[in-house]
Amino acid sequence: MQIKIIIFGQLCDLLGENLVLDNIADTDSLTAALHRKYPELVNTKYMIAVNKKLVVGNIILSNNNTVALMPAFSGG
């Protein structure tokens, strides 16, 4: 299964630009896999959007989904 992951803001510093994860069934397991791979991420607040829609629960991922990981910005 192919999932495209787009990373925004300072999450790029943590995760790099090209993140590849395999065998991810849903957004909860995506979060768990990310936190295993990048422990620093546990204390970082970010939202997840799948196919340009904010995820507010757990969403089953399917082939060719685009997942966006978007951190909070505070600057003004």
Place this chain on the structure above:
Amino acid sequence: MDNPISYERYQRQMILQDFGAAGQQKLLKGKVLLIGAGGLGCPALQYLAAAGVGTIGIIDDDVVALSNLHRQVLYSVNDIGLPKAERAAEKLRQLNPEIKIITYVQRLTNQNALSILEAYDLIIDGTDNFATRYMINDACILLNKPLIYGAISQYEGQVAIFNYRKSDNDEAVNYRDLFPDPPKEDEVLNCAEAGVLGVLPGIIGAMQANETIKLLTGIGKPLINRMLTFNALNNQAYEIELFSRPETRSLIPGNMDIFEATNYEWLCSSMTEQYEIDCKYFDILLASNTIDVMDIREVDEMPGIDEFPILRVPLKELSENVSLIQSDTVVIICQSGVRSLQAAKQLSAIFGESKKIFSLKGGIMEWKQQHTKQLL
């Protein structure tokens, strides 16, 4: 009764299809509050005043500094040291004397927020910290005011409209639906730490003004329950649809009394007191000659430090260079004290009780500033 409109001033927008005299009249009746007259606030204010929004409130307790001028385009060198709200108001009155501008030279707090926001139709968030952003979000929900959100980080910016309902049955998304738990202030780097391209808040602030004009006049498709992220480096815009979370409601103060009793600073603060020292205490430690000072900024970051010996290890190389620290007490330094706090926490996880680890509050900028004052 409709107010008289200066046709000559506004004609270029009044001749627009869908806008017309009716649109201009709606702007003139509009009351908008801009919180923060900084990077986002300056362009937003400029365009809203130029467009003829009838009443504009500006709240900001800060004064203009030289480091503001690369992005806060309403100010000039002569304004340095003067209150931003008043300087901005003065510039806007020169631009458009036909509108009413109200200034509040004070910090927005949970004690004054409700009474100040109450008088306006729309609130624009141009602040630079999470504590105030969450407070504004909650106040807008309690008062049922639409919130035009904008925020920036380095080369990227976000814009959205929160808490707006076309009808009573509509679901309105708010900032807590995106990030239910406030990030800690040291979790996300601010503009002083991470840097910002001056034109970026120009673009995002102008977009906030655009959304405000669309909401007031009823034209176009405003970003209601949608968030747009713009990347200034590659010009990519990414828009997502937002949804409310059932659990968010319980996080918002249930009434105005609870709002006024909520400590928003604490909500966004981490346990920082045990690590932070001020410049005075730092100088005492320096004089003792028994400490290591570590500068964790990138090697090319200015200003340089030649006043005392330092170990220079960029933050990302910190973990492999901890053996450089020989003394029992180490003070970490960065530009403004945010990254050094992160580093202090990181080091204390490594050294535990075996070393005393401090972060210089306000960073080298604050230290240099205090020492320049002493020399004058």
